[in-house]
Amino acid sequence: MASLQHGAQEMRPAKKVMDQSGKKRQENPIVYLEISIAGKNLGRITLELYAERCPKTAENFRQLCTGEAVSKTDGRKMCYTGSVFHRIIRDFMAQAGDITNLNGTGGESIFGPKFDDENFYYRHNEPGILSMANAGPNTNNSQFFITLKTQPHLDRKHVAFGRVMQGMAVVREMEKVSCDRDDFPVDPVVIVKSGQVNKVKIDLPEEKKVEEILSTEAERALKEKQRLEDEKEELTWFDKQRKVMEQGYKEKWEQMDDMDRKVRMLAKRKQKVVGVGEKRNAEEEEEEERVKEDKGIVKKRRRVFF
Structure with missing residues (x-):
């Protein structure tokens, strides 16, 4: 399979995050996943993480990309490198991130086995949205997925927290892979390397501060009610x-x-x-x-x- 080099596609610029005064806020983290199919290098997927609205979810993903993550359970290092895309459904999504069992039954976050849904501010309104996989409300761990088409039925059920900036061609090649009846790729789709492009880190605010960041949305909903x-x-x-x-x-x-x-x-x-x-x-x-x-x-x- 021909390699799709990560420099061959023009990178979409990071979204500008402005405060009320119009000044640019802190830059979002940009991370990457390098993909191989059946042992052949496919290329790189570069992702922007929405740290402003989803700091906890973004930091969880960032640390799992860089290998900074440490298990709260047994102290081991955790990283996406070496894990696989275990579920790919054409015109729907590509799912990965099971760093423990590699088959969709496991996973662990930097906060513990699971952590709560942070918010549903972002929508699944285009291909290339990065979102958390879960087993129901407030069951996020390390598993994630990338949308292959618009998926509005996932809004308010899964926490979207980023997007593909560069490498949608790689994602489209992954979409073509043959899968078994459980949507598991016949040829292994492996994250051979993961990391961070820029040096941005996320200072996780206290829970009270997180609530303040999202209070505007909550107040608006309360007023409407x-x-x-x-x-x-x-x-x-x-x-x-x-x-x-x-x-x-x-x-x-x-x-x-x-x-x-x-x-x-x-x-x-x-x-x-x-x-x-x-x-x-x-x-x-x-x-x-x-x-x-x-x-x-x-x-x-x-x-x-x-």
Whole structure:
């Protein structure tokens, strides 16, 4: 297989990280993985690590690339050099980083066997995104993957923390490798060497400081939640007011119907009295006038109410 030298492809520039004043912040670490397939050198993959938003995840990967990593379990040195890409799925991703079992069942981080999801700030929105493999929430170790296409369904499930700056051609050659039914490459895809291009190290902040770095995103989510709750409460209030008004309308209509019935009853009595040639007495006339007057008041109230 022809070698793809790491200098043959133009390197994408590192993303500029600016603070609120517009000044450039500390440079991101840039690391590399040199790959071979079936013993033949393929070339180098150069990766930028997003230390600003994902300092813990980036530092874990950086130390595993340089060999600085030391096991919290038994004190042994840990490094990606000599490990393999154990799972490659075309149009999906290439997975590696099992530094203990070399088959996807192991792995260990610089913080211990596992460490929590740092955040989900970055998305899997293009090929070449570097992200952490896991066995569920908060189960990150040394295993990682590189996307081969956009994978939005992985957002908020896997911590993306970097990208391929140079060497996507190497990744594409890896994608072509034949694999068995478990997606394990038939010809070994080995990380023959790993290291760091620049000399940037990450000063890991205290947990409290990490929370402060990400507080803006958390506060924004909390405000949005409060806004939705307020909106729901407002809608509930309007719903209650609507029911009160509907009940008021119902009572007014019932009162109107009652007045109409009284008027009709008096009208029938009047017809009967007039029909027999008898004069209505003063009490009947007074009652009819009172009912009409009450009905008029209700109509006025109805107009004002509506």
